[in-house]
Amino acid sequence: MGIKKIEHTALIVKNLEESIEFYEKVLNFQLRTTANTGIRKLAFLFIKDHPEAEIELIEELTDKESPYINGVIDHIAFAVDNIEETIKDLKEKDVPLLSEQPNLTAAGKKTIMFKGINGELLQLIES
Missing domain, CATH: 3.10.180.10 (2,3-Dihydroxybiphenyl 1,2-Dioxygenase, domain 1)
Structure with a gap:
């Protein structure tokens, strides 16, 4: 096994739409895609000049004891x-x-x- 690169970094966010706007307007990211799994809303964004650099934003839709449950x-x-x-x-x-x-x-x-x-x-x- 050999790790080639970091695929993406996922962040828990309070409001997906506001977070997308922040990363686009302030940090020059571009939205690749969004999804709603029923328990989470997801967005994948990439850096405009480097599409291989990607982050995932996650808004939890269900009550969880802590957004930090996964680290x-x-x-x-x-x-x-x-x-x-x-x-x-x-x-x-x-x-x-x-x-x-x-x-x-x-x-x-x-x-x-x-x-x-x-x-x-x-x-x-x-x-």
Whole structure:
């Protein structure tokens, strides 16, 4: 067995439609497809210039004891070419950042964190 790539990352969201709008307008994702299984509403979105990079958004339709029943994802990191330009774009879209300036990763790359519409932790890393 050999893992080739990450197929997608799934996030539990509070409201699927609002989350789709956030990922499209703020982070440049494009909707691939949606589905309703009766117990969950699902959406798959991809990065416009990299259709192989995909996330799945899940809105639970039934009562569950916790949306974290299947585990918790700490954050999703997105690679960007120019972190200062991306920060400027996020600020213009009124997205609050968790720090005023980028920090450095352990590998010495510029990084900054912010939260998505559901409180999910998101990270930008200048590649």
